[in-house]
Every structure is written in structure tokens, then in C-alpha cells.
Amino acid sequence: MNLRNQWPVLSVTAGLAVGLLTGCGSQSGGSGGTGSSIVMGMSDDVLATDPASGYDPGSWLLFNNVFQSLLSFPKGGTEPEPEAAKECSFTDTTTTVYSCTLQSGLKFSNGDALTAEDVKFSFDRMLKINDDAGPAIMFPMLDKVETPDAETVVFKLKYADATFPSKIASGAGSIVDHKQYAENGLRTDNKAVGSGPYKLDSFSKDKAVFSVNNSYRGTAQVKNSGVTLKFFHGDRTALKKALENNEIDIAYRGLAADDIADIENETSTGTGVNVVEGTSAEVQHLVFNMNDPVAGKLSVRKAIAYLLDRQALVDEVYQDTATPLYSIIPAGIVGHNTAFFDTYGASPSPSEAEAALRADGITDKVKLTLWSTPSRYGPSTDEEFRTIAKQLNASGLFDATVKSVAFDQYEKDIANGKYGVYVKGWVPDYPDPDNFTAPFFGEGNVLGNNYSNSTITGQLIPETAAESNRGSTEADYGKLQDIVADELPLIPLWQAKQYAVIRDNVYGLEYCLDASTVFRFWEISKD
Secondary structure, eight states: OOOOOOSOOOOOOOOOOTTOOOOOOOOBSOOBOOSOOEEEEESSOOOOSSTTTOOSHHHHHHHHHHSOOSEEOOTTOOSOEESSEEEEEEOSTTSOEEEEEEOTTOBOTTSOBOOHHHHHHHHHHHHHHOOTTSGGGGOTTEEEEEEEETTEEEEEESSOOTTHHHHHTSGGGOOOOTTTSOSSSOOOSSOOOOOSSEEEEEEOSSEEEEEEOTTOOBSOOBOSSEEEEEEOTTOHHHHHHHHHTTSOSEEESOOOHHHHHHHHHHGGGTOSEEEEEEOOOOEEEEEEOTTSTTTTSHHHHHHHHHHOOHHHHIIIIITTSEEEOOSSSOTTSTTOOOHHHHHHOSSOOHHHHHHHHHHTTOOSOEEEEEEEOHHHHOTTHHHHHHHHHHHHHHTTSEEEEEEEOOHHHHHHHHHTTOOSEEEEEEOOSSSSGGGGTHHHHSTTOTTOSOOOOHHIIIIIHHHHHHOSSGGGGHHHHHHHHHHHHHHOSEEEEEEEOEEEEEETTEEOGGGTSSTTOOOOGGGOEEO
């Protein structure tokens, strides 16, 4: 995202054919909304209520429930389908013109009609504001948006991008009311006006309250009468206690691995809570500043790659809530390979690590600081990095230490090149290999590590982006992953599983924890 990344929470990519209609979805009037209300606790914060700014998991959770996009990901699916649109398609053979026809009768929660003007305004506004913490970074290909009539939107792209439908189906495609949002600035009143299944009634530091939007017309069938979202600001102990004390119905994102393991072990004793496991393509990487005097040396990076024991890491720190990751594209995503496993092996090899260092003339222990920020990447990140440092030091080749800083300072220091080795995580915007490669290795990449490879930026990224048959991109994505394994601008660490912990009278969470990363409030019900 900038990294829309957090902590542990396998997907199949959307197959998009040129000229193929994205489909015609059945619409409803937002039926439901008569069930019990739901109280959910979350360790993540919601950093924005304005879709031109938010680019984090908490904010996108709000956007996906309060705003509509032209397309959306159906539960359990990874190919976008119509939502505010009646149909969408590429109208040329070069995948550079994408046209959508809106459903009739769409309204915002305040009663204003939703027309093509609002769609154009939403994209133009996002790109014009270009907020550092916003999703405009996802649309470098977008040249202009045209509105031939009140129900038609035409996107003209600067270059071919077959993943464009998936991008506008994400939270980045949220449609706002042009009468309620300033063209040149972000909304600052913590309010939101959308046309999604829910209305945002109130938003404060500690909670957000949502009620059912009776003006909604779309595919969601609402199964509750509203949702209250409580924020625990990274306090996993308080989150777990609130669940055990029946103060919340659901705990989502932020429980530590040992908490989840404890709850799973206690389930058989009738505690009244259950763990729901879903699929996820969330990943975490160890990133190297290529300009750093120590980490910038390929020999040092190779030595680390040879010494890293991912399986021990996930066993000791994440207790089966994550799996070892051996490439930049996670398992379950088209194009995934095991480049790091093939190159460096799964088990530590001190002899190979030593050989890499000695070949570069390095005979002393390598002094290294690993930088962590648990407030952003999860409560176990510090422990994870201490475990990595321990693995490196056990070889006798490194003198590695760990330092942990607040996220705001962390991001500033990365931008200023102060860190040699640091953590970055990624929650995908859409389930396609493009989202695990272009943001990391394209121009202006979000890692901030001074890495560039002309084959990746000049050939592999643009060619894979232009290919409408996503399955045919496997060979090129394989080349890209192999280059990264050889040059080591980062080392992939793990791929997360996705969890929620619920009271035993709560249902529907399996429809909220899939590879699309869309948490669907409307699917949740309670006895």
C-alpha cells in the first residue's frame, strides 16, 4: 500500500478476458437488517473515514461496508462482479478502455442519487488529493474518466492493465457523494456518506457505530441490525478479556498466536467461544536497504538467507497461525514458486553463509540491527525479530540486535535511509500476483529500500499487467521471483492464516475471512 499491512490474520487470481463482460449481478434493496446487532473488537485502528486517504486494513473494513464500488468480490470468490455497476467490460483489444454501466435507482444513505458524475468525481478527487496515506498510488495507469451519460462511466488508461477491474473492486474504488465531499481536500469530521449496506452513525477514538442503510441497492443480504466496532489499539490482552467477559461477540485481528492456541484448546471445555479460520494471502518480509554500508552487501544478505529458519520462526512465535514463505508471491496466488527454497534451502546452512561472507573478504562478525514496529505489524513482531537475531548469532557469523520504534518514527526513518534491515508486511488489495510485485519492485515502490531492476520494471511488470489471461503470466512471474531471490532486496518470511474468535451464538464469519480481504459485516448474524 503504501503498505496496507498488519499482522497475521490462498487465493486464486481473477481471470479477466478482454472484452468479456464482468457479469450482471442481481440487485436487492438491502434486504435483512432485522437480526440482532453485533459488537466486534479489533486491535487495528481505523485511520481514515475518507476513502481518498485510508490505505490500511481498518479503514478498508469501514469502506467495504459503508461505500459501494462499481464491482465487488463475492464471498469466497476472487473474480470481481457487478455491485454499483450493472455490467463492466474492456471495450478494446488492448485493455486500455474500461466501461461500466450503473444500476438504476442507486442512492446514497442521505437520499442523494448516485450517478456517473459521482463515480468520476470519486476517482478524480482521489488522484487530485493524492494523499500520502491514500490509495492513489494504485492508479498510475488511469489517464482520465469520462461520463457519456448519467449511467455510463468510461475509464481511459495510459497503458494496458488487465488487473484494473480488481483494483476498482477494492476499497480504493469507493464511490462518494460529490455534494458531500470537497474536491481538493480530505473530510475531517469523522463522518462518511456512502451507498453501501451500512451507514456510519458515529466514529470516535474507541468505537464506530454502524446501522443498516435502507437506501442500499446491491448484492449484499444484510443479516443483522447493525454493528458496533470497538477499537483496542493494539491491546491484545484487553481484546481477549473483552471476548471472555462477553463484552464483544467477535475478536478480529490482533489476538496473539498463543491466545488463539489457548482458546482452541479451551473450546472443548465449553467456554462459549470458537475460533474461525479463513484463508489469507497476507505476507511479511525482511527488507534490506540496498544503500546501507552493511545490508547493502550481497554477501551479507546471502548469509542471512542461508541462516534463516522459517519453520522454527513460525513454530516458536506464531504457533501454526502462519506458514513459511519461500517467495514474494504467496501460495495460492497464480505464479507462486519457491525461489528462496530452491536457492537457499529450508534448513540453515552455516557453511554456505560463511562461504558467502568469506568470498567477500568479511572475516569479523557482522554487526547488524534489525528494526521492528509492533504497533503496525503485530504484537509478536518484536519477538519474531529477536528470534531471527538469535538464529543469526547462533552461527557465530553475526552480532545482531533488535530495536523497536513507534510506527510514525519508523516510516520517517525508512524514508531517510536510516535502517539497514527492517520489517514490512502486506495485506493484498486484490488477489492477483501483480499486487505482490508491482508495488514492491515497480517505479516508486513502497519498500523504500533503493532497489531497482530494469528487467523487472521495463519488461516483466508491464508485460504481466497487460496480459488478460492471468494464468499465462506464470513464466514471467517465475522469472521475476527468481531475480528477487538472486539479488535479495528482501527475504520473504511467512504467509499468515486469517482468524476471528467468536461467541458460540455468532454465525457467518467464514464468509468474512477469504482471499479477497473483504470483511463483510452483512454476513454476520447472532442468535
